[in-house]
Amino acid sequence: MKVHKKINNELEQLKSESRSKAPERIVNSFIPAHDDKGPRFLLEGQGDKEFIRMNSNDYLGLSLHPDLANAGDVAAKELGANAGGVRFISGTTKYHVALEKKLAEFHKKEAAKIFSCAYMANLGIALAMMNKETFVISDQLNHNSIARAIRIAGVKRENKGFYKHNDMEELRKVLDNMPEGINRVIVIFDGIFSMRGDYAPMKEIIALAKEYDDMFEDGVITIVDDSHGTVAYGRTGRGTPEVTDSMDVDIIVSTLGKGIGAEGGYVASSKEIIEMVRQKGDTYIYTNPVTPAGAAAGIASLEIIDSEEGIALIEKARLNALRFRKGIEALGYDTIPGIHPIVPVVLRDTDKVNKTVKHLYDKGILATGIIYPVVPKGDETIRMQLSASHTDRDIDYVLSVFKEAKEMF
Numbered sequence: 001m002k003v004h005k006k007i008n009n010e011l012e013q014l015k016s017e018s019r020s021k022a023p024e025r026i027v028n029s030f031i032p033a034h035d036d037k038g039p040r041f042l043l044e045g046q047g048d049k050e051f052i053r054m055n056s057n058d059y060l061g062l063s064l065h066p067d068l069a070n071a072g073d074v075a076a077k078e079l080g081a082n083a084g085g086v087r088f089i090s091g092t093t094k095y096h097v098a099l100e101k102k103l104a105e106f107h108k109k110e111a112a113k114i115f116s117c118a119y120m121a122n123l124g125i126a127l128a129m130m131n132k133e134t135f136v137i138s139d140q141l142n143h144n145s146i147a148r149a150i151r152i153a154g155v156k157r158e159n160k161g162f163y164k165h166n167d168m169e170e171l172r173k174v175l176d177n178m179p180e181g182i183n184r185v186i187v188i189f190d191g192i193f194s195m196r197g198d199y200a201p202m203k204e205i206i207a208l209a210k211e212y213d214d215m216f217e218d219g220v221i222t223i224v225d226d227s228h229g230t231v232a233y234g235r236t237g238r239g240t241p242e243v244t245d246s247m248d249v250d251i252i253v254s255t256l257g258k259g260i261g262a263e264g265g266y267v268a269s270s271k272e273i274i275e276m277v278r279q280k281g282d283t284y285i286y287t288n289p290v291t292p293a294g295a296a297a298g299i300a301s302l303e304i305i306d307s308e309e310g311i312a313l314i315e316k317a318r319l320n321a322l323r324f325r326k327g328i329e330a331l332g333y334d335t336i337p338g339i340h341p342i343v344p345v346v347l348r349d350t351d352k353v354n355k356t357v358k359h360l361y362d363k364g365i366l367a368t369g370i371i372y373p374v375v376p377k378g379d380e381t382i383r384m385q386l387s388a389s390h391t392d393r394d395i396d397y398v399l400s401v402f403k404e405a406k407e408m409f
């Protein structure tokens with residue numbers, strides 16, 4: 001095709017700007033946890049070399065839990081390998097409905113709707129709630145899916161406001177300087193910021209929203225995308241709203257594909273807003289839902305999370321993050337303060353990040369380097385993600401490899 005020439009140029013350009021994604025590693029199988037070792041992963045082309053996964057969003061290790069696989073198995077045998085249609089035609093099964101009920105209860109909201117993933121959930125809530133007369137205020141470090149959703153929903157450039165990451169004075173300034181004719185304001189933000197592991201000051205954001213609510217016909221609505229916070233954070237796994245005592249946030253967007261260990265995304269809120277999503281959220285309406293197996297796995301996961309086993313897993317993830325954080329700081333590495341299982345090891349240098357990630361890989365540790373332009377120059381980081389499935393021995397081994405890496409520079 002003629003277009004290949006231009007595409008190849010663009011791909012080369014991305015490479016030359018260090019913006020192209022590395023080739024994907026293929027996971028062929030895993031070895032379940034045994035003795036004092038957590039799960040190990042075998043990769044295509046790496047023979048029987050075992051890898052510890054330190055770059056997964058599976059914060060509680062639930063994606064490998066037999067109850068989830070079994071629940072999916074039963075649902076697939078009962079109702080087939082997919083739902084057979086979009087939700088409003090023939091694709092709503094008892095598993096989808098039960099999962100939505102459970103998610104609403106989990107977040108103490110009236111209702112919920114599931115999407116194929118959280119990316120689509122952000123698009124869906126934006127299409128349902130934002131229009132040309134809406135003013136949308138975002139944290140500058142919000143996830144790509146939120147920024148994309150606001151664009152797709154057609155919010156005008158002059159109706160977009162931003163505040164510096166977690167800066168409440170700036171948020172107030174944006175609220176103070178609203179253009180004429182705005183009838184609805186939405187403040188939208190990540191709960192946990194995935195590149196940093198820190199969290200939004202939700203209580204302050206909600207207090208500001210309430211303070212300005214009367215000034216707009218439809219009020220000031222708060223939306224948190226807690227994809228990395230849900231189940232990974234807070235004593236009972238209710239995420240950033242639990243940690244910040246902000247369960248009264250208006251709308252929660254989250255994923256089933258990270259800590260919950262299943263598949264899909266969702267929005268939880270009032271009955272009215274969820275009905276609006278069902279009527280106007282195109283990424284809910286015109287697309288396949290998750291499979292019955294995926295929905296059943298989500299239900300099984302939430303049952304575990306709300307049991308003693310789940311509470312213990314959440315606590316283990318917290319303790320593992322703490323062990324790693326203390327160890328890495330004792331080695332003299334910089335981190336960003338926080339208590340989430342994302343622990344960024346801040347190296348502030350692309351070359352150091354690349355060499356350290358390679359050294360970790362050589363020693364059987366999967367970790368992700370995050371370099372400019374994903375983060376500003378000077379913030380180059382290795383994002384380590386702890387999980388309840390790691391053992392003390394795993395963590396101490398990873399720390400010993402970081403110690404070796406430090407000696408390389």
Ligand SMILES: Cc1ncc(COP(=O)(O)O)c(C=O)c1O
Pocket residue numbers: 117118119120143145190194225226227228254255256257264265
């Ligand atoms: C804040 C945030 N929102 C949404 C997503 C997308 O989640 P999903 O994989 O379910 O689409 C991510 C994942 O990286 C995320 O970090």
